[in-house]
Each structure stands twice: as structure tokens, then as C-alpha cells.
Amino acid sequence: MKTATEDTRGRRRYAVGLMSGTSVDGIDAAVAEISEDEGGRVRARLLSFENKPYPAPVREEIFRLFEPREATVDRVGRMNALLGELYAEAALSAIAAAGLEPGDIAVVGSHGQTIYHSPEPQNAEGYELRYTVQIGEGSVIAARTGIPCVTDFRAADMAVGGQGAPLVPFTEYLLYREEMRTLLLQNIGGIGNITVLPAGCAPEEVIAFDTGPGNMLIDGLVSRFCPGKAMDEGGAIARSGSMDEALLEALQQEPYYRLPPPKSTGRELFGAAYVDKLLDMGRERGLRPEDLIATATQLTAWSIGDAYRRFVLPRHPAEAMIVGGGGSYNPALLDGLKRELEPMGVRVLTQEEAGHHSDAKEAVAFALLGLCALDGRTGNLPSVTGASRPVVLGKLSDSR
Numbered sequence: 567m568k569t570a571t572e573d574t575r576g577r578r579r580y581a582v583g584l585m586s587g588t589s590v591d592g593i594d595a596a597v598a599e600i601s602e603d604e605g606g607r608v609r610a611r612l613l614s615f616e617n618k619p620y621p622a623p624v625r626e627e628i629f630r631l632f633e634p635r636e637a638t639v640d641r642v643g644r645m646n647a648l649l650g651e652l653y654a655e656a657a658l659s660a661i662a663a664a665g666l667e668p669g670d671i672a673v674v675g676s677h678g679q680t681i682y683h684s685p686e687p688q689n690a691e692g693y694e695l696r697y698t699v700q701i702g703e704g705s706v707i708a709a710r711t712g713i714p715c716v717t718d719f720r721a722a723d724m725a726v727g728g729q730g731a732p733l734v735p736f737t738e739y740l741l742y743r744e745e746m747r748t749l750l751l752q753n754i755g756g757i758g759n760i761t762v763l764p765a766g767c768a769p770e771e772v773i774a775f776d777t778g779p780g781n782m783l784i785d786g787l788v789s790r791f792c793p794g795k796a797m798d799e800g801g802a803i804a805r806s807g808s809m810d811e812a813l814l815e816a817l818q819q820e821p822y823y824r825l826p827p828p829k830s831t832g833r834e835l836f837g838a839a840y841v842d843k844l845l846d847m848g849r850e851r852g853l854r855p856e857d858l859i860a861t862a863t864q865l866t867a868w869s870i871g872d873a874y875r876r877f878v879l880p881r882h883p884a885e886a887m888i889v890g891g892g893g894s895y896n897p898a899l900l901d902g903l904k905r906e907l908e909p910m911g912v913r914v915l916t917q918e919e920a921g922h923h924s925d926a927k928e929a930v931a932f933a934l935l936g937l938c939a940l941d942g943r944t945g946n947l948p949s950v951t952g953a954s955r956p957v958v959l960g961k962l963s964d965s966r
């Protein structure tokens with residue numbers, strides 16, 4: 567795999583990374599100084615980070631686009647252009663906050679907003695098709711900022727048989743791997759995903775996959791029970807309820823958890839229809855809203871513990887799991903995770919406790935992946951996505 571080229575060693579460049587995750591909470595924008603030392607070790611120094619929440623009507627419209635029957639081409643096209651504008655503004659604002667000018671920036675890497683993800687092959691006309699849709703027009707970002715912009719990172723991996731996700735593990739391999747210690751990095755966003763960096767690992771030894779729901783079920787239930795609220799702030803609702811053991815056991819039967827990696831998932835499985843099912847089950851069992859939210863919180867913690875136990879522990883026992891993403895701000899979820907992992911000898915630490923800036927990580931990852939694309943370097947890990955080979959990710963919109 568090409569992870570370093572002669573001409574980039576010793577150079578420092580600035581790149582912007584933009585990330586909008588599956589929680590649909592807004593736009594994360596990071597400016598990073600990315601360098602590579604003579605030994606090929608890559609470093610990213612965070613210069614600025616901003617989170618711009620989506621305006622409420624934009625968030626509502628994006629949720630409508632998750633429903634394929636509602637996602638008509640005109641609506642998708644309009645949102646693609648609108649997000650391009652919002653992303654460009656977020657990039658320019660983060661550049662100013664870093665004390666830089668657009669002309670200082672080598673590239674904007676923009677993940678976009680996922681509105682559909684179908685990573686398992688679908689047979690059509692004799693072809694095996696995988697597809698994924700991220701919107702937020704790169705040409706608009708390039709035109710407004712005057713900076714080359716890379717978007718659509720997932721399609722190239724899918725074109726060679728991969729899941730198109732997760733992509734952040736390649737950057738975690740570049741930035742965080744250690745010689746003497748196995749690292750478990752668990753992100754709890756809308757979806758949960760784990761990266762295992764075995765001590766002194768080569769790229770092909772990295773294990774990473776989506777563990778299942780992150781905050782998606784909790785957020786979904788909260789927004790149904792408490793219109794206007796988007797999350798269980800501080801885990802307060804879950805803490806006031808009691809988990810229902812029998813319901814938990816029923817939910818644990820979801821086949822996704824037993825599916826061996828490579829695997830990835832999204833709202834297609836754990837989105838609105840799943841929340842409807844949970845609400846029905848809760849009603850049948852006479853559960854209070856807080857009991858259902860406590861059960862969904864425990865299911866989420868269990869799914870992470872189960873993924874570790876099933877797919878990681880046998881080969882890579884680790885001492886600590888570093889938890890990032892918005893779910894790390896939910897103490898009820900963290901407590902559940904501790905109850906799952908501590909009996910297996912794994913300490914649970916937040917990214918902040920481990921000395922990292924949690925919120926900026928995915929945005930920095932896309933800044934780095936944008937630079938990889940600009941340099942013509944590969945950016946996927948076939949062992950993680952299931953792709954047949956490493957490929958250069960993304961589509962470049964030139965700013966000229």
C-alpha cells in the first residue's frame with residue numbers, strides 16, 4: 567500500500583476537513599496542519615475547530631431525505647447545492663478562526679451528509695451493485711472558497727467491492743498506532759464504530775467495523791417522546807428509567823450483531839422504522855418512555871461490548887478502550903459500557919481523558935483523506951472495508 571511518497575516527506579500543509587455525521591447535528595469543520603517526517607510518520611496538528619449546527623428546517627429536510635420515497639430528485643438536488651453553500655461557509659469560518667487565508671489551504675476534504683448507504687451487494691441486471699449517497703456539492707465548496715475540494719470518498723472503495731465504510735480507521739492507523747500497546751478506539755456517533763490498532767500493526771492488521779447503533783436509537787426515541795428535544799442530555803432520561811431485561815434480550819437477537827466484519831450499517835437498519843418498532847414493543851410491554859430509553863441505552867452499550875467480545879478479544883485482548891463521539895458525553899451510556907467491558911479487563915476512557923480532542927477527530931480525518939486524494943495516495947484499508955485493493959478515494963472539484 568502506498569502510504570508515503572518522497573515528495574511529501576518533511577512538508578507541512580494546511581487542510582480543511584468537513585464532517586456531517588449520521589446524527590445530523592450539523593457541520594464539524596477543522597483546520598489541521600498535516601506533516602510527514604522523514605521516517606514517513608504522519609502528524610496532524612489541530613489549528614481550529616468549529617461546529618455549526620444545521621438550521622432546524624435543514625435538519626428536518628435531511629431527515630425527510632432518509633426516506634427513499636420522499637427523497638425526490640429535485641429535493642436531493644436542492645439540498646446538495648444548499649449543503650455545498652453551508653459547507654463552504656463553515657470552511658471559510660474555520661480558516662479565519664485558524665488565523666489563515668484560503669490561499670494557505672491545500673485542500674478541503676468534505677465527507678458530506680450521508681442520506682443512503684447500501685453496502686451489501688444488490689443484484690441488478692447481472693451486476694452486483696453497492697451504493698452510498700453523500701450530498702454537499704464539492705463544486706460549490708471549491709467555487710466559494712477558491713480551494714480544491716475532495717468529496718464522495720466512499721464510492722471508490724465500493725467500486726472495488728468494499729463497504730465504503732468505515733474510512734476513518736486508515737487515518738487512525740496513520741496518526742495513532744503505537745508500537746507497544748494495542749489501542750481500541752470506539753466512536754459513538756449516530757452509529758457506533760470500533761477501530762482496533764494492534765501493537766506495532768501493519769495496515770492490513772487493522773480491524774474496524776460498525777458495531778451497531780450509536781446514539782441513533784436514543785435520539786430517535788427522545789425526539790418522539792419529547793418533540794423539540796434531539797438527545798438525552800447527560801443521560802438524564804435513561805438514568806431515571808429502568809431497563810427491561812426481556813426487551814433487551816429480544817433486541818439482542820438482531821442478526822447484524824453476529825455478522826462477521828467487514829460490515830457497516832446506518833439509518834437503513836437503525837433509523838425511523840426501527841424506532842417505530844421499539845415504540846410498539848414498549849407499548850405492548852407497558853413501558854414508560856424513560857424505561858424504553860434506558861433499555862435502548864443499555865442495548866447500545868451491550869452491542870459495543872458484544873462486538874469486542876465476539877470479534878476482537880479472542881485475538882487482540884486490550885487494556886483500555888478510548889471512547890469518542892457525542893455518546894462519550896452520555897454518562898448513562900458510558901456506565902453501561904463500563905459494566906460490559908470492565909469484567910473483561912478493559913478500562914473505559916473518554917478521548918479527553920486520553921488527552922485527545924474528541925469532537926474534531928472525524929473532521930481532521932477527512933482533511934487528511936483530502937490530502938491523500940490530492941497527492942494520488944490510496945486512502946482505504948481493504949482489511950477493514952472488504953475492498954479487493956487499496957484505491958485513491960474521492961472526487962476532486964478544482965477551484966479554477
Ligand SMILES: Nc1ncnc2c1ncn2[C@@H]1O[C@H](COP(=O)(O)OP(=O)(O)OP(=O)(O)O)[C@@H](O)[C@H]1O
Nearest residue numbers: 587588589755756757781799800891892893895896
Ligand atoms: N451532552 C450530551 N449528552 C448526551 N448525548 C450527547 C451529548 N452530546 C452529544 N450527545 C450525543 O451525540 C450525538 C452526536 O454525536 P456525533 O457528533 O459524534 O455524531 P455524528 O458524527 O453525527 O455520527 P457518526 O459518527 O455516526 O457519523 C448527539 O446526537 C447525541 O445523541
Ligand SMILES: CC(=O)N[C@H]1[C@@H]2OC[C@@H](O2)[C@@H](O)[C@@H]1O[C@H](C)C(=O)O
Nearest residue numbers: 588680683731732733734757759830
Ligand atoms: C455511510 C456512513 O456515512 N457511515 C458512517 C457512519 O457513522 C459512523 C459509521 O457509520 C461509519 O461507518 C461512517 O463514518 C465514519 C466517519 C467512517 O467512515 O469512518
